[in-house]
Amino acid sequence: MEKILDVKNLQVSFDTYAGEVKAVRGVSFHLNKGETLAIVGESGSGKSVTSKSLMKLIPNPPGRITSGEILFDGKNLVTLTEKQMQNIRGSDISMIFQDPMTSLNPTMTIGKQIMESIIKHQKLPKKKAKEKTIELLEMVGIPNAVMRISNYPHQFSGGMRQRVVIAMAISCNPQILIADEPTTALDVTIQSQILELLKNLQKKMETSIIFITHDLGVVANIADRVAVMYAGKIIEIGTVNEIFYNPQHPYTWGLLGAMPNVIYRGEELITIPGTPPDLLNPPKGDAFAARNKYAMEIDFRIEPPMFKVSDTHYAATWLLHEKAPKVILPEDLKKQGQSLPNEKSRERLLKKTDKKEKLLEIKNLKQYFPIGKKQSVKAVDGLSFDIYKGETFGLVGESGCGKSTTGRTISRIYNATDGEILYNNESIFGRKPGSELQKLNQKIQMIFQDPYSSLNPRLTVADIIAEGMDIHELYTNKKERMERVYELLETVGLNREHANRYPHEFSGGQRQRIGIARALAVNPEFIIADEPISALDVSIQAQVVNLLKRLQKEKGLTYLFIAHDLSMVKYISDRIGVMYKGRIVELAESDELYQNPLHPYTKSLLSAIPIPDPNTERTRRRIKFDDKLSRNGEEEPVLREVKKGHWVACTEQEYRKFKNKDSEVI
């Protein structure tokens, strides 16, 4: 196979006030013509920095390539001048960025932005460039390209914008396309479309792709080879099958185990304890040793070299040394893609919900937001469901479906336009004496999505956690207050020493723990968790989810878990409601929903989740959902119970069909 890019011992550092941060510490890999190499790793692993260094896009200062070679087309890119690099960028190597909302210039039409690089590199006259741009837009699947070319980025949806970015990147037929988390900011159904598009383009243009991501499901879908990065190094590299079915490095095991699998559902996710090392002072020996339960003494002293597993598969762990004890793959990993939950657990669950009393009843809830004259956005439009005591109710849907609004309306951040919410059989709306409102506030708590913006940066952790207790007067003296804060910190897995620090001193996962401690501080019964893990890394996500599960068991909490990550929702929830355009279209126990989805929207949503299993991914078919097609006739679909505990929004006719099908199965 023809090597198109060869990276040798690349090292990148950033100069900060605290000292030199070695973000990339000797990375070597090559890229073959026409293949897709995925670089996987958590935030801070150096994967983005590596990819940006390939195009020398690291801001300098503070960043600089300290040593190494990037061989491309007979040239060493490291030694090229900025001027020479400008001729390579966009023409031979181009890049797609993570967030299509910010990677396009808002004050320039998309046509101009695409034409720019065509005019620069291919020296085409304006008219020709415009024709080519229209061609490109059609190629990436933007309908009505002739008109759309003069639109501005804000007139496109997120998925469409990413198509524009892709059109821009492929405009000069680059040999290498670097995609830096191109689907992370998108909804799953859009994500699967974009991945599909990239694959098709690659086939057509024979481009080599470097695909950077943290999502192993996406990797299984798109990659030919995979490089796993940790603390600025590649610790394992191999073909996609080798990495998924024969992983050698304990960190890879951890990553694979921390991803909840839609098919397999275990009791607890495998977590990687601790956090990635500080690259200001990289640890001696294997950087992963401190978090590795299989670590041997040598791991703390000498860095492991790359051991050869096969011609294509290398891993940097001392476990592969001939003198190392044989460690077998963790049991749980083997179960991947095999076992399905049995009927027993389903029955158990049904019984559980049968006995339980309703904690929260939502009846025909409507939440409209006025926008100008007599118009309003119907964020939530006739929503009804119940939440039982002690369960976890998962609310899923794509961005804009109204799931977050629902959470906020329940916590009375918004005043509902119409409808009723009963908490313990009492309405939460209407005029109430202050004391009653306060009690309600105490019982219903929220955990927010972004652990960076949801904690006041000017308050100490102790004050953040104790604020609710102050308001509700839950302690008698200062000492008791601090005792309670310490206790909470320990409950969520932090130390009491953390109480006097400020939020910026903590990592994302730790901050989310603080957010959880804050919610717990007032002894709530019901917690609304609004995308509590979507801002966190996979291994940290698993830690937080396990913590939430443990707390539920210990304190008998009820959760409303709002998320767009369906695999995680499935893992944590007892029952799931699928939201679409402000309504629930399907509601069932989580296993039932995943095995027997009835509504076409649910089906398309489920088919779009990438599963971290290359073999499954290769054979899967995506189901497309078209709102107009699924509507037959004028009849409004109504939520009906098709099977015990399984509700679907359907018409009378569909209802009979579902019923019949169901009885056949039984």
Next chain:
Amino acid sequence: MVQNLHESISNQGSFNDGGVEKLAKYIFSRVGYMLVTFFVIATFTFFLMQTLPGSPFNDERLSESQKERLNERYGLDEPVPLQYITYMKNIFKGDFGVSFQYDGRSVSNIIGERIGASAVLGTQSLIVGTILGIILGIIAALRHNTSIDYGAMVISVIGISVPNFVFAGLMQYWVGVRLQWLPVAFWEGFEYSILPTISLSVFVIATIARFMRTEMLEVLGQDYIVTARAKGLNGFSIIIKHSLRNAAIPIVTILGPMTVSLLTGTLVIEKIFSVPGLGEQFVKSIMTNDFPVIMGVTLFYSVLFIGIVLIVDILYGIIDPRIRLTGGVK
């Protein structure tokens, strides 16, 4: 509802077509608001004027009967509400009354004669100040955290904190008297406008440079700048094509108040350089209790201000396509 949503999405795609019509409608409704604002300001100034101590005719040399005759001639003997009604009626006819200090000259006439110098001075300082300020700000941002950046910011702080009449005096002494390069006062040609323009624009340069630097730094850190670099564009086109317009959006916002502060700044500067401008006249009229001129100039300033705000709002839409009059009137 779904149908509506689809419609509104497809409408959005083609909203550029009705752009001109929408703009006209927008300006029309804004002019309506402007009239209301104007009416309120006129009323307010009128009654404020009534509370001023003294009268235009309290000259000791005038006898009581002479004063009475003068009052009668200018309608000052009538009850205040009646005076107000007459005044408002006249305003809407375009008649701002007759000056008390210059016998028989109409206010419009005085403003018309005086506005020229002020307009030249104001426009020159605004243009010079904005251009230099933007350049200084960009240089400071590009050389972030270097001595050039710090130097530019020190200049900027001095420009903001030192009042413009101090610069005016210093320049009159050094450039005018000592070096004899430029005339110190009066208004007889372009070279006479240089010193007052510089004194006025120092504040503009300083303020805009500070804003521009902050905005540029922010814009240069944006993802779309990285995108532009990844396309292989060179530094110059990245700054001109991709950064400038985005950084200019907040600059447009401060341009409105900036123009107004320039207007008020001319009051003092015109006095110092003996420029026969509107500001100088305004000061003189206040000294002599010349009500119609004070009122006239005040109203003129406010119309100017309201007009500038409208222009700024329209400019906004031109620079930033995201707020191209989609939501209607605030």
